[in-house]
Amino acid sequence: MKLLITFSTLFLFNVFYIQLKAQENPDYTEISDNLYVISNTDGGNVAFLVTKKGIVVVDAGATPKNGKRIISIIKSVSDKPIKYLILTHFHGDHINGISGFPNSVKIIAHSSLTENYKQFNENNLKKYIDNVLPSYLVNLKLQMGSMKNKESEEYLTLKNDYEINQEYYNDIQNIKFREPDITFNDFYRFRISDERIMLECPGPGHTNDNILVKFSNHNIIHIGDLVFNKSFPYTIEEHGVDIYNWVKTLDDLKKENIFTVIPGHGEVGPKLILQEQSDYFKSLAQKIERLKKQGLNLDQIIAKCDLNDYDLIGNEDQFKVNITVIYNQLTTSKVEWWNF
Ligand SMILES: [Zn+2]
Incomplete structure (x- = not known):
């Protein structure tokens, strides 16, 4: 997947x-x-x-x-x-x-x-249906074709991936x-x-x-x-x-x-x-603000923040995005908003 x-x-x-x-x-x-x-x-x-x-x-x-x-x-x-x-x-x-x-x-x-749907979802959906999923499926097929052992775990994993994404591809074409x-x-x-x-x-x-x-x-x-x-x-x-x-x-x-x-x-x-949701944002914001005051830039701040400090599992790719968004908002907003 x-x-x-x-x-x-x-x-x-x-x-x-x-x-x-x-x-x-x-x-x-x-x-x-x-x-x-x-x-x-x-x-x-x-x-x-x-x-x-x-x-x-x-x-x-x-x-x-x-x-x-x-x-x-x-x-x-x-x-x-x-x-x-x-x-x-x-x-x-x-x-x-x-x-x-x-x-x-x-x-x-x-x-x-x-308005949001038209601005964001429609284009993404079209991209997914026209390009992203078809090329991914073709790619999987090629990989599967190049494998000799059709019983291997690797082959079966690819095959499973292919079937799930094919089904998903059929399903999303009906989105209306x-x-x-x-x-x-x-x-x-x-x-x-x-x-x-x-x-x-x-x-x-x-x-x-x-x-x-x-x-x-x-x-x-x-x-x-x-x-x-x-x-x-x-x-x-x-x-x-x-x-x-x-x-x-x-x-x-x-x-x-x-x-x-x-x-x-x-x-x-x-x-x-x-x-808990509010505390997550507040503690991350406090940390970012402290590091900002020490003169660190966004990349340096990202490097100093460890997602394992938070007791959260799933969407780990969003951690950097969370830091960036908070950093940007702290830069443009004058409010010390973690204090309330
Ligand atoms: Zn959402």
Whole structure:
């Protein structure tokens, strides 16, 4: 699965694709009455709330096939119709499953999501379909053809890689974006049956269109990729990342009456995982600022930072990116933002 990892920074596709293959049947957990989470290793975590009047889903999975799988899991729990699909942000691993959902589902998202999709995802998808994956598959075929021993472990690994990527290639050709039916800038609140759902955009953090989904009756929040529980977070400058505001958002949320947090990636956790995400950024920022004051440049600072100092596994290639983004933000911003 070298290819998907190499190109993971494109972030259109998910980096955990191979893990799903090993697991095949992602399960669901009921974390509160009628509120379920699908720990979706094939993309961002999905939540769904079953009410008497229909089902509300948060995030759609990484590919059409993944979207269909999510729907089949939901259908195994309830035969109520899916009424709403809320998208936490525009990254492909959270929204490319849309085409697996029926057209009758009303999509709700931030008003910048469509523009972001057109600006970033569309071109990346085309590049992937037209060039990246086909040339990777051809390359694998050539390597396999040059091998004499078709029983060797090396050959079988390549063959497995080939089959997974071929399937993935077929799957992503069916990706079809649908513009949201309901969009908002700051807040959107609605009721379905006796459930209250509160959506809020806290401003830029992980992306400029990230929203929080609060299940008010349950004191549970789906926070999208504002929390990567126990792995390194994606921080992409072109996508409007703002770590200062990201930390501020997490610290504000800590004051709220929240029992459980559904992160974009990683396990569902208690409120503490908000703190852990915020602490990661703060401690890294403090270190960078200290080294900056000693006169070190960005490359020297990167060399002085060790990812093993952090108790995180996964997305290790993002560690340098995290440092760079924080360094740049510390350089342009006057706020000593780790102090709050
Ligand atoms: Zn994301």
